Amino acid sequence: MSLLETHNLTAHYGDFQALFGVDITLEEAETVAIIGANGAGKTTLMRSIAGVLRNAAEAVTYDGRPVGAQPADEIMAQGVAMVPEGRKLFPSLSVEENLLIGTYGRKKSGHWTLNTVYDLFPILRERRNSPGTALSGGQQQMVAIGRALMSNPRVLLCDEISLGLAPVVIKDIYAAVPAIKAAGASLVVVEQDIAQAMAVADRVYCMMEGRITLSGTPESLSREAIHDAYFGAA
Ligand code: ATP
Numbered sequence: 580m581s582l583l584e585t586h587n588l589t590a591h592y593g594d595f596q597a598l599f600g601v602d603i604t605l606e607e608a609e610t611v612a613i614i615g616a617n618g619a620g621k622t623t624l625m626r627s628i629a630g631v632l633r634n635a636a637e638a639v640t641y642d643g644r645p646v647g648a649q650p651a652d653e654i655m656a657q658g659v660a661m662v663p664e665g666r667k668l669f670p671s672l673s674v675e676e677n678l679l680i681g682t683y684g685r686k687k688s689g690h691w692t693l694n695t696v697y698d699l700f701p702i703l704r705e706r707r708n709s710p711g712t713a714l715s716g717g718q719q720q721m722v723a724i725g726r727a728l729m730s731n732p733r734v735l736l737c738d739e740i741s742l743g744l745a746p747v748v749i750k751d752i753y754a755a756v757p758a759i760k761a762a763g764a765s766l767v768v769v770e771q772d773i774a775q776a777m778a779v780a781d782r783v784y785c786m787m788e789g790r791i792t793l794s795g796t797p798e799s800l801s802r803e804a805i806h807d808a809y810f811g812a813a
Pocket residue numbers: 592595597615616617618619620621622623624664
């Protein structure tokens with residue numbers, strides 16, 4: 580049994596079907612990357628797992644139990660946290676207040692506290708009283724990750740954490756992944772940058788038009804296979 584599984588997961592926005600029978604698994608201590616072009620359905624998959632989009636009750640199981648029909652805050656309390664695309668900080672609140680919001684609904688203690696998040700991203704300790712709006716994009720992304728960690732998740736869902744950031748900043752942010760794993764989380768990382776996904780992931784899923792078109796370990800996937808799964812075979 581995997582830590583997290585989706586079974587024949589579908590998702591709709593009104594009449595528009597965005598996911599068609601998606602099956603993915605995440606094992607304990609694993610990092611899985613989801614790659615795919617704009618509109619492939621990556622965000623929809625993350626939002627379905629996190630309960631932000633409602634699913635068929637049996638479509639998502641976590642720790643052996645179906646969670647697909649539960650509200651997002653209940654899923655989070657059970658240990659599944661999401662770093663949403665676009666960071667979604669509260670702009671008028673300080674760094675520290677934004678981080679503390681991550682403890683809302685928390686039922687278990689663990690490695691992650693304000694102090695350990697500040698150790699992970701020391702710049703946030705310096706800027707703890709600054710409002711969200713005063714931060715650079717990379718710093719905002721660190722707050723978004725820290726906020727999710729504050730719930731001490733077993734599964735961390737990261738949606739395009741490198742979007743719009745400079746390469747040097749992306750490197751800083753991905754440098755946090757080993758510490759996050761060491762503290763006991765498994766990760767699902769949505770990433771448009773294929774090389775970055777290959778570097779961080781134990782396994783990769785490629786999506787196109789709402790379906791998984793390819794999966795495997797980074798070493799097992801050829802450039803050609805990824806290209807076809809990402810863009811469609813010519
Ligand atoms: P991106 O990299 O652009 O975020 P993505 O792979 O995450 O792409 P999704 O955001 O999941 O893709 O979108 C999948 C499909 O669902 C797209 O065709 C998109 O236009 C559509 N879609 C997403 N959100 C909505 C919505 N709120 N209402 C209607 N259609 C939506």
